[in-house]
Amino acid sequence: MNALITTQKLTKRFNGLTAVNRVDFGVHEGQTSGIIGPNGSGKTTLFNLLSGYFPPSDGAITFQGRDITRIPPHDRVKLGVGRTFQLVSVFTSLTAWENLVLTNVRFQRAEIAPPRFFFRTAQRAEILDDCAHALDWVGLTDKASANVAELSYGDKRMLEIAVVLSLKPRLLLLDEPLAGLSDHEIAQVVALIQRIKTERTVVIIEHKISKIVDLVERLVVMNEGRLICEGAPEDVLRDPQVRECYWGKEDQVAANL
């Protein structure tokens, strides 16, 4: 199997605090991985580094054999790195379909062919059609013209996933996609991820391990900025280092399972 993305001794320091510490992380093409770890262990920071939100203090990132350590986020999107945010990040001053217009693949290309991008109305039949497909995928068709500010948190999460999917990423990074959702919504998003992972390489950060154990083929555990363990979910959860050093108390393990 080919490594899609790898990091070499990736490090991020915030004035004295090392949020990500010499991490060698990698994902194979087609694999679905989960990243778990206590709050503040550096999971989101790792995603921020992979997606280019900020540059690392040290180390390197390789995507499909190419060094992407210093390239800006919009170029990483073009190479195929897509992400969602821990706190849902869609544009609340726009409508649902307007959010999708921006990531519509036809217009990603049209940015290079300006007249279409600058001077045709966004309400063209072909754009609406693309948006309809994307919304249909996440079951939001009837909310296309709703202002995003008025959508429920779960709908916003669905929309965010629809948006990032229309970028056709090779690597999809989902930062706590289930956080803040109701049980019903969690079931919907999990079903959605089940469908996505058959086509794309997915990495999921998640707090509630039980929700993703069945979703992922591999679990990676972070603690205090380091990768402390990785492997098949069953093995990782049985690992004494994970159970004792990282959670400490057995009851907390139970609570998270």
Place this chain on the structure above:
Amino acid sequence: MNTPADIRGLSIRPAPRWKIFGQLALIAVGILLLATNIKLHWLTDFIIFFILVLSFDLLYGYMGHLSFGHMLYYGAGAYVTGLFLVNVGKNPIAALFAGLAVAAILSAVLGLIVMRTHGASFALINMAFNEIGFFIIRSPLAKFTRGDDGLSCSSAKLFGIIDLSDDVSAFLFVGVMLLLVFAFLQVLTTSPFGILVRSIKENEKRVAFFGYDTFRSKWIVFVVSSTLAALAGSIFTLVRGFLSPQVISPFGNVEVIFAVLIGGAGNLYGALIGGAIFMLIKNFLPVMIPELSKVVGVKLPQWEMWLGIILLIIVFAMRKGVVGVIRSQWHYRLRAARSAP
């Protein structure tokens, strides 16, 4: 794949382009209504101001970048056109394009610097460049611009037949220009690029994760907005034939900001309505106040004071300007009508 059924499910209609002609007709009617009550000579000034406000609304209302130095480009357009008329040739079209070209180049270069800043720094660095421009026009270039004495710069007839110093011709000329600018901005702001610009306003950093180079887009908006401001300035020169450094003074920017806020930022109609209200206040209150003072027998405060009060009302009671109020009323009625049995 492309079944119309998909689109119908969306509850959004594809927008027909001819709608824009309806909008232009509406504006034309509005302007003609004003023309029945206001001297054409004044109304021409109003319309030039509308164009300036529209250009500012693209930068501030749509993209959320508040500049205190927009008059630099208005003034550059005005002065380049004026200097062209005096020193190169009397052709108004050539003089207009000279003004646009120089302002476009100037904003393209300065945009590389100012567009790397945000918030207060963006506002102030623009003001700094504007102050420099103001100074250059008044002192180092005074030999050409005549400094504070002002520059007379008449032009030849437009297309050899239209005399722009005639009030009616000038009014029609600026009116057509306004409609062209409005149509251009209407198309630009409803395109995918327009949506991109609005998303930059909301959260610039996140736009990058949609795959767009925000710097490039911001720079384009800055150049377009500045060049449209220069268009307003050039037109001013052509119809007035006289320039003073006043046109490039950074103080003028405040009026533009007021107009955008009164109408409602990020809405082209808001820019027009706000521009009209501001110009009415500015031109009629000074005349009305002494009269009113006589009637009520008390000396009423100057018009600037009333403008201040109106702005306070807008800031506290109508956050989205006049257009925002009209819109929410409209939605309210619509909802009430729907829920009625």
